[in-house]
Amino acid sequence: MVDRPNRPVALATTPGLPPQPQVNISHGNSRVSAVLPSGESVEVLLHGATITSWKDRFGTQKLWLSDAAKLDGTKAVRGGIPLVFPVFGTAPDHAATSKLPQHGFARNSRWEFLGKSSSESAGPSDASVKLDFGLSSANLDDQVKSLWPYTFSLIYSVTLTPENLSTNIVVTNDGNEPFEFQVLLHTYLRIKDIAKIQVTGLDNSEYVDKVDGAQTKTQAGAVSITGETDRVYTPAGGPSVPVVVEEDGEAVFRVVRDNLKDVVVWNPWTDKAAGIGDFEPKDGYKNMICIEAGSVNGWVTLDSKDAFEGAQTISD
Numbered sequence: 398m399v400d401r402p403n404r405p406v407a408l409a410t411t412p413g414l415p416p417q418p419q420v421n422i423s424h425g426n427s428r429v430s431a432v433l434p435s436g437e438s439v440e441v442l443l444h445g446a447t448i449t450s451w452k453d454r455f456g457t458q459k460l461w462l463s464d465a466a467k468l469d470g471t472k473a474v475r476g477g478i479p480l481v482f483p484v485f486g487t488a489p490d491h492a493a494t495s496k497l498p499q500h501g502f503a504r505n506s507r508w509e510f511l512g513k514s515s516s517e518s519a520g521p522s523d524a525s526v527k528l529d530f531g532l533s534s535a536n537l538d539d540q541v542k543s544l545w546p547y548t549f550s551l552i553y554s555v556t557l558t559p560e561n562l563s564t565n566i567v568v569t570n571d572g573n574e575p576f577e578f579q580v581l582l583h584t585y586l587r588i589k590d591i592a593k594i595q596v597t598g599l600d601n602s603e604y605v606d607k608v609d610g611a612q613t614k615t616q617a618g619a620v621s622i623t624g625e626t627d628r629v630y631t632p633a634g635g636p637s638v639p640v641v642v643e644e645d646g647e648a649v650f651r652v653v654r655d656n657l658k659d660v661v662v663w664n665p666w667t668d669k670a671a672g673i674g675d676f677e678p679k680d681g682y683k684n685m686i687c688i689e690a691g692s693v694n695g696w697v698t699l700d701s702k703d704a705f706e707g708a709q710t711i712s713d
């Protein structure tokens with residue numbers, strides 16, 4: 398090379414960006430997956446905006462998904478984190494939602510992927526990613542619209558960090574009349590052995606016991622699961638007090654909430670699991686517990702043009 402006195406020096410190489418979260422859309426635009434540089438991952442089905450997988454950096458699955466779960470959009474997903482809206486269960490005495498299917502239409506509708514945003518990661522250890530999904534009355538087919546004729550929009554955000562998984566729902570009333578709704582994140586947590594589980598953070602909390610005539614009771618101490626359990630708690634400590642799932646005395650999950658005042662604890666046990674067609678394997682009840690953050694005891698009233706926001710953060 399000719400040596401020229403004024404030859405420009407090589408530009409200092411711009412330090413490479415640290416590795417960034419990877420987001421992919423797959424399976425014919427029906428699934429969105431994200432992987433953090435530190436290895437954690439999440440997968441969301443556009444059907445119901447259902448989270449079907451959440452793995453830690455070692456690839457350990459944190460959510461329970463039935464072996465018979467339908468992932469082709471033909472029915473609500475059995476497992477993961479289905480989204481319940483605008484009714485929890487069925488509400489035959491609530492005129493506006495009495496015609497809706499169990500747990501409403503959100504978990505059985507095709508959502509739109511609205512996009513992703515990732516944190517400005519200084520390094521692989523702190524990168525996070527937020528995936529946004531939307532559903533509005535405009536997305537609903539006429540049959541569903543006829544069952545619940547309100548003008549609404551939902552924005553559902555799934556945020557994965559190296560420490561936790563957060564899900565946030567914003568409900569907006571885009572119409573001119575108020576409507577009432579219930580909302581719940583129907584989280585199926587994966588555990589090793591239901592017999593070794595205790596749930597804390599519900600002490601002194603009132604709950605509706607759906608397997609004992611919907612009686613209202615008060616929780617004394619930790620919750621153990623020794624049979625079919627289906628309870629709607631309104632935790633006495635409020636949303637910021639963690640509901641903790643302990644296995645063999647060790648905390649394996651912590652759930653904190655924002656503006657979701659209730660927590661449902663559900664395990665189908667043997668007979669109910671046997672009776673649920675897409676619950677497989679039938680002894681899978683031993684490896685799951687539902688800790689479901691929501692506002693389901695009573696109704697949320699949303700005035701015209703108002704919005705409601707609720708969220709959960711699950712750390713493992």
Ligand code: TA6
Pocket residue numbers: 486499500583607627661663673687689
């Ligand atoms: O969240 C508990 C619960 O309401 C149970 O009563 C049981 O019905 C469970 O949801 C599953 O409901 P699904 O409609 O998904 O079969």
